Amino acid sequence: MPKTKFQDFVFSIIMVIVMIYAMVCYNISIALKGLNNHVFLEALKELPLMGIIAFLLEFILIGKIVKKITFKLVDPNKTAPIYISIIISALTVSFMCPIMSFLATVLFNYSGIENVISTWLQAFVISFPMALCWQIFYAGPLVRFIFRLIFKN
Numbered sequence: 001m002p003k004t005k006f007q008d009f010v011f012s013i014i015m016v017i018v019m020i021y022a023m024v025c026y027n028i029s030i031a032l033k034g035l036n037n038h039v040f041l042e043a044l045k046e047l048p049l050m051g052i053i054a055f056l057l058e059f060i061l062i063g064k065i066v067k068k069i070t071f072k073l074v075d076p077n078k079t080a081p082i083y084i085s086i087i088i089s090a091l092t093v094s095f096m097c098p099i100m101s102f103l104a105t106v107l108f109n110y111s112g113i114e115n116v117i118s119t120w121l122q123a124f125v126i127s128f129p130m131a132l133c134w135q136i137f138y139a140g141p142l143v144r145f146i147f148r149l150i151f152k153n
Contacts (some may be wrong), residue, residue, distance in 0.1 A: 001147055004116045010103075011147050012063065016055045019131070019144065020100075021047055026130050027104065027123070029146045046108070054100055062099075066091040085144070097131045098124050 002008040029035040066104040070087050101124040109119055 001144055005091070008148075009059065011143065012055060012059045014146055015109075015139065015143045016051050016058060017047070017098075018143055019135060020051045020054050022052060022134050022139065023100070023127060023131055026126065026134075030126060037101060037108070049107070050104065053103060055094065057099060058096060062095045066095065072126065085140060086136060089140045090132065091136050093132045099126050101119055101127050 003012045018127055022047045025035075025039050028039045028042050028046075032039065066088055070084060072089060074084060076084060083144055102120045105116060105120040105123050109123070110116070111119065
């Protein structure tokens with residue numbers, strides 16, 4: 001989809017906002033044992049910090065790794081674009097979710113060094129299915145749609 005570095009930058013910003021906001025809402029809802037309107041406002045407070053971290057991580061490191069792995073797995077000339085998008089989405093979640101879960105554990109759920117690993121693993125295991133499904137079925141298609149509206153040519 002993105003053809004230039006600027007387009008990649010814009011695509012990454014939109015994707016990070018959509019993914020991080022949804023995942024922060026999800027994790028706050030789990031902590032509160034339910035979803036309510038307060039969650040949406042609380043998530044906005046965490047979005048700037050987590051969004052900047054996720055953007056830098058994805059744009060500088062993970063995106064490059066994911067593209068390298070993807071194009072070792074498939075030939076873009078012989079593979080339908082939807083399959084490439086799904087592979088990129090799944091790999092991105094596979095790298096980003098454990099890293100972002102760890103950072104969120106340290107930043108928001110730190111209860112002592114002795115609990116960091118167990119708290120992180122629990123957060124990761126709970127978040128991964130949601131992140132993967134949200135990315136593949138909702139965020140990915142939505143962000144690609146928005147991206148196509150912005151860059152019509």
